[in-house]
């Protein structure tokens with residue numbers, strides 16, 4: 297599982313700036329899709345081949361005991377609790393503050409790695425910047441500049457050093473399904489419907505665990521794993537605190553799965569949170585099936601309205617199959633599995649180079665990439681660069697001039713030509729070696 301790193305610190309120390317820097321290295325493969333809004337607090341990144349998830353906790357006022365600040369502090373504590381490591385950010389320009397000391401006191405009690413980042417240190421001498429922060433007792437302070445990018449890489453390499461990179465989930469030979477969605481949409485009910493009550497009750501164990509529950513089962517003699525992010529089952533109000541919806545858990549489950557089932561609640565409007573969760577699945581490149589739940593509770597007029605609402609707000613999920621189900625009545629669950637199987641096959645597909653190259657030529661014949669000034673990009677051949685999602689590496693020249701719209705056109709063309717249902721597909725461009733022997737190479 298990718299390590300999750302939480303950014304913690306007082307307001308204004310530079311958490312968002314650092315977050316943006318840490319998530320920019322995102323494979324830059326997901327073209328920006330219309331309608332896809334990103335959650336600015338949770339992101340993916342990669343340093344030196346090591347991937348991570350990063351959480352910007354927002355400002356942390358450890359002294360607040362009610363109101364919005366208290367709520368923020370509570371969320372920060374949840375993020376700290378769920379993270380695998382913490383970066384505590386302080387401000388070199390302002391120096392050590394009493395709040396920093398309070399936050400440090402909490403962080404020192406953690407049994408997880410904590411790094412102290414002294415931000416805004418550009419143009420200052422690292423040893424002098426660091427000196428006054430030693431007393432926080434969090435080890436060697438790292439002088440960084442989030443806005444200039446100084447020291448950030450070293451800091452991240454140091455944190456990630458302690459984590460090994462797990463094999464990618466694509467090596468798994470059967471569908472591993474993450475059931476995702478915002479609170480109360482019916483995830484647990486769906487897991488119950490899939491497994492049958494008895495099987496699930498075996499997992500009805502109170503107690504805190506930040507991990508989701510992994511359940512293996514067979515259906516029509518095929519093995520599956522379902523990752524239940526709802527995890528610990530509801531038992532009255534007692535466990536409410538530990539049953540809090542967790543974005544981190546959701547992201548980790550998505551990362552760890554090869555198919556995500558996004559559950560929506562048809563009796564409610566599509567909300568921003570639905571779109572964000574869908575966005576996480578998309579950014580992770582996961583195969584996706586959408587289950588619009590509680591369908592039995594709507595009349596025909598309402599159903600039409602829900603379909604329109606979904607088309608308008610979740611248009612960027614047009615590659616996925618939608619199912620209208622009732623988890624409560626167990627209706628539509630069988631069909632859901634047909635799509636899960638199809639999405640899994642599509643995500644794992646192996647596309648031979650000659651067929652891909654032929655498909656590329658057909659796409660270009662139908663619509664050539666637009667000219668950019670004097671040059672027209674030339675697309676020559678294609679081969680597969682990975683699965684889950686399928687990655688198609690296209691070779692050619694002047695590829696840097698290809699606009700996003702054409703990029704998307706190619707992705708759609710490949711999906712269509714190979715009849716891939718339920719998975720996103722990524723096109724990567726690679727400049728061909730210059731046949732005239734440019735010494736600089738490419």
Ligand SMILES: Nc1nc2c(ncn2[C@@H]2O[C@H](COP(=O)(O)OP(=O)(O)OP(=O)(O)O)[C@@H](O)[C@H]2O)c(=O)[nH]1
Pocket residue numbers: 305306307308309310311312313314354355356415416417418440441442443444
């Ligand atoms: N000089 C300097 N300024 C920085 C650096 N990083 C961030 N800043 C500035 O510090 C201010 C606060 O940065 P943010 O990233 O918004 O800080 P934050 O911790 O996310 O703030 P909250 O959202 O209020 O918690 C902005 O004006 C940034 O431009 C840095 O490395 N050097």
Ligand SMILES: Nc1nc2c(ncn2[C@@H]2O[C@H](COP(=O)(O)OP(=O)(O)OP(=O)(O)O)[C@@H](O)[C@H]2O)c(=O)[nH]1
Pocket residue numbers: 477478479480481482483484485486526539541589590591592593621622623624625
């Ligand atoms: N009418 C109707 N209600 C449903 C259906 N599926 C679930 N519900 C109800 O919706 C509520 C929430 O269901 P859960 O399965 O607990 O939802 P969840 O997504 O697991 O919720 P969290 O654990 O809070 O994330 C419960 O009251 C369910 O009985 C359905 O198909 N139809």
